[in-house]
Amino acid sequence: MSRRTASRNGRIQKPKDERVPADAQAMSSSFSGISVSPRTPKASHRIGHEDEESEGDVELSLLGEDERQQAANGLDLEEQADHSTPHELSSEDKRAMVLLCVLYLIQGVPLGLALGSVPFILREHLSYSQLATFALSGYPYSLKLLWSPIVDSVFFVSIGRRKSWIIPMQIIIGTLMLYLSLNVQVLMDDPSNHVTQLTFLFTSLVFFSATQDIAVDGWALTLLSPESLSYASTCQTIGLNTGFFASFTVFLAFNSEAFAAKWGVPHLTLSAYLKFWCVMSYAVSLWLLIVKKEKKEPLSDVDMSIKAVYKQIWAICKLRHVQLLIVMHLFAKLGFAANEAATSLKMVEKGFQREDLAIAVLIDFPFQITGGWLAANWSRGDHPLRPWLYAFWPRLGFALMSTLIVYYFPTPPITMGFFVFLVVQTVFSSFASTVQFVGISAFHTKISDPLIGGTYMTLLNTFTNMGGTWPKWFVLKGVDLFSVASCKIQEGTSELVVKASECVSDQGKAACDELGGKCITETDGYYIVSALCMLFGVGFLVLYIMPTARKLQALPTSAWRVKMS
Template sequence: MPKNRQKAKSKSPNPSTRNNKSNSRSQQDMKEAPGDSMAVSSSLNTLHVNPSTPITSRPQSRMPYENGEEDLELNLLHEDERREARRGAEELNFDSTGDVEKRPISSKDKRAMVLLCVLYLIQGVPLGLALGSVPFLLKDHLSYSQLATFALSSYPYSLKLLWSPIVDSVFLPSIGRRKSWIIPMQLVVGTLMLYISLNVQRLMDNPGSYVYELTFIFTSLVFISATQDIAVDGWALTLLSHENLSYASTCQTIGLNTGYFASFTVFLALNSVEFTEKWGIPHLTLSAYLKFWSIVCYLVTFWLLFFKKEDKEPATEADMSIMGVYKTIWSICKLKHIQSLVIMHIFAKLGFAANDAASSLKMVEKGFKREDLALAVLIDFPFQIFGGYLAANWSRGNYPLRPWVIAFWPRLGFALISTLIVYWFPTPPISQGFFMFLIVHTVFSSFSSTVQFVGISAFHTRVSDPLIGGTYMTLLNTFTNLGGTWPKWFILKGVDAFSVATCKGNKAGTEISVQASECVSDIGKSMCRDIGGECVTETDGYYLVSAACLAFGVAFLILYIIPTARKLQELPASVWRVRLS
């Protein structure tokens, strides 16, 4: 980094058009703004200066704002960097309402978006297995409590903040700040999937005996994918131009959803013997599927290593300090508006947590075929992609959180409908009309979920300090993911805990009745049949848990989310910056 820095005091009431004083050196390179012959056309709030990569603490970079005035520090860049800064400032034109003028996406940004989609795709494949298809395959053999244990494998993706400073701070300059992590992580992902493919028969034939081994293996897989995600999130901030940063969340939506649905929807359909025989297509085993994606991981990693060059980034001793990044995280967490945002994220998804964790499992339990469920989600896939594109555009205005907040109402409504569907689920085989109703419900429900995902990701991208982008983005995304992950264990445990079922049967002409919690699971029902009985569910804990979640979701939305979101999106970009020492 250049050692010389230039200070300027902002006097303009509009944070996006602050005037920055300039010394003699910068006057020669910066364009004069109207009304002030010594002003640059944009401040650091809107100016994208390369390198704007996630960097740890920088002792000279302070952005205090006291008594309504904000002190900004502008680097004295090298000649090429100043030219890039000037070009970035000229491209950020504002209309009368203060919105950034939307320009066509450049070919460079398009190539970057394709790369990001591929990298996020590799993340989505193991997530689709751990969160989607494998729990469905295990449902016939495990209770909800055992499924709750396996659900712990998804937690690393929501706790990646704990090791993100290491990813941000340690790297090999000869390889690149992001490639230093992406390459080895993808190699490990490919190797783990290859290992599972070679042992899948032993693990899946009797999963009740290997539930902890399965949990450990998939936890490791998700942990490595989460580490790769930290590096990819940071790289997205430099691969895309400033005015197209909102499309980073679109790339994430497309890539993650494609990988997730390939491992969930497509795999479940092709893994079903009935589905493949009906349509005359080859049957796909879990072992073959894992081997295929391990080869894909190896090929993409090979291409990154030898054919994709990452732009070099200047590094200082501060950049290499892991403790510096942890201090930065603490500095961010001490911001009052960040604390409000964290509280909102932690509890925002609790309203539809029961629907996300248990509704599909309950429908399968009531006779809905896994391949039919997969087909419904497959039809929904293109709508998810289209929804991600629309949400990215909706989130580019002055109120980026508005689509996210509005989408809460339909998402809560569809969660209620899901609960009613489970309650009134017809005896199989289901009619074609009911199946079409399920498809329409799935499409609209997932569309509202996609709008929320892209909307909040776009907001995070907008407010993240570019000097510490990877750390900032990971912090915000961590709490978003954690809000959807932490309730899952409690939801599945609660379904078993609040359920009351009895195994009733006749033995030697005498009617017997045995109450057992395991009677609510498929394995428990099988044990009941073995003794000549039949499970009778008197109270299903799913409905109690779902009702409690929905009631909390509505109350929290009205009392906290809506007023807090309004305040947060009205804050200027400058207040999201941190004072680094």
Template structure:
């Protein structure tokens, strides 16, 4: 396909666990080579040269070590990218982090499953990313044409929620549909803004500083997410505010603050930041051509194999989405959970750096495969932790154990994420501003998103609970399925009873998911991964038309 002139594009991933990886940016796609002569030539190369040739790097090895100083323009561009990713991370931190914890006090797991649907658009943004790349107003700018309206809408939605938060959160079960729709819209518009920002990063930074795009994304996106998750949960807690003599930070006040920030940055972009013009080519402008490229990639047999791996690889871990909620249900304070997540953040960065280092060489999927086993081990430990969770208040020793467990288990998760991202970077042929890379990352994210609804639904489905009411020295057991929900628990308490769980669906769901995960890992993932990493880089390339 035709390719625009100028610097080669670089794929920029979008994930809360993303870490800086220097993607390979070939200037032209390489056509699959079928003659035997090329294999002979490769054998004549030494190990370093063979590695360079396989990665399609045009510059000699010794030149890679030469680094130019970062210009003032690039530094300003990096700050801008961090701010734009920060704005994107704030609503994601609310929808995926803090709001579900707040709602858990009022909703059942089945109702939380409905709210979890609001996170799906972020995993499906590839479906409309070609439209964002192709349609724009030249007078405003190719990327600003989408960033400005998306941020205005996101700011307006946050302002709307802040003005109606008391009504929405007073009885969330009655307003569940409205809450889900609003946060789905919030995530959808944030995902659209992310598509435009990712594309702008490719031209906003100079060729020498393109590798810093992922770093800006890591800083901005994670800062916004943790501000809305970790920081907000802590300052929203009455116990935390009373302990430190601070006012309680309400959800309404928090949303109003960020809506003002969103409006301010958008106005500055509109009037004070000029976007450089990009040379438009037929490949860039044709929406049909981009979708055709996506379909061509999906028809590659090894891509289909990789997609199958991605869609089911995370089922064994997704059940642990309910683990943190279970701990809060058993008495873990939200501010304590927030502290654990905050301490965990720098270790995620370290894990990402090590994983990127381990993923080099002729077996890039090795750290990703190895990390499966400790993740399953920590899954078993987390289930046992929930089962033997002590009655509050928890001791300092147990809280230290929770922090250590969170850090170590998160480390393995980060190793897996960065390991598979490094593999995507190595094999991707970055067409249309990174369509290949985005496609693979979409299926990775989707594999961790689609099972959430079924997992949360399953917790309530397999739970059996009774309402126990003392009566004249004896006890009466009332079969009350609604004792599973927060409304049912409240009703049972109002008539002088206590909810008694005979069978907790959480343990059934986690056991089934982990059992399937282990069998799928041994029977499919391991042989498929070995086959995929043994393929030459040329096998992943699209043939030039």
């Protein structure tokens, strides 16, 4: 095993004929795009803020003399690059982008299952509190920072720094999918008694996908040329979203027997779907092992051991502006947390067919990709957080609209006009989400330091992901907590009302049916939780996010780098 090393200035050397000025234009993930030039440490001066100096007077001393002189003159190298002329993608960069899209695709498939389609399938059989337990399966993706330094620092030289992790992780993902395909039917037939086992299996699947993501993020920093580095987020957008929607939208549609009968297509079972992606994971892993060669990264005298990287993370987190960013990320998504966690489930509960919902999301998919490219142009330059800020208001507005849609949802079957309205609402809502993802991904790409590879990106993305993950458990628990349900039992001319702890899932309804009653929901906790989330979201946006974001994006890129001893 080998420890991670990098060039002192973090630059990946390219032949002269390939070194073209960067133009700060870039695309970030299914939601991304931004302008970023070769991301190298900037200057050897102290960060010019008294509060940061009090944190330890972190020095930046990783540049050559010319760059130091530019920094001393108050020039920011990457900001200068924003005004350079655009360059054409080389054939090598294009091949690298295809590879990255495929790797992100494999990562997106299990995420689409764990966070998308499986909860919808389970909704008919579980209460919201039980769904909250299953929602814990998404946590590893938000906590991968805890083990990213290990992925960044330990590898087999003979295989390659990134391939040492990507190949085994994909093999494990494929094996887990194979195991699930052989046992999932038994588990899904009686999910209320297998919630813990299902949660463990899908948590494991997400954990290994998250580990693969750390390695892929790090490889993207060296797989692409410095001038094309910003397109790494584009690959993430296309690959991750395609995998997610294949497992969520496409699978839900083809898994529906009604959809298969209506359109004359084969019925796709969860077992068959898992087996297909098991084979794909094995095939891509075999290709990487035999065909794809990984370039060796330049050596450095900088200590990149696991301990050193953890210390580096701590040094970054001690910076005052990083702390402000962390607080902003942890609470930024709370305003629309109820909408994202429970609205679709509530619509299905009110009679909206799963396959119709899948079709609505499928129609939305190309608009998300297009929106990512459009927002990328908006995000380039000196204000990458601008689209992220602007998209807050429409996103909060669509969250309110979604709550009203649930409240006034018509009795099925729904009309074509209402279905079209839902599709339009979904497209605009997801576009606002895509714009936000683009802006924040662009900002992260701009300030990340390749000297610690995937760890820096993971550090920034961890708090973004956690901001959308941690509220989900509380939202789903809150729906049941604030709900008041009764089991009404008719006995002759009188009516007996029995308070039920949960009267929504199949289990709760069955218990009421055994008593000869019918479940009646008097107060739906969904509306209370939605109102609380949106009120907090508006207040936090105005009082904290807007002034803090403008302050952070005004900082030079060098302010986000710290010295590696």
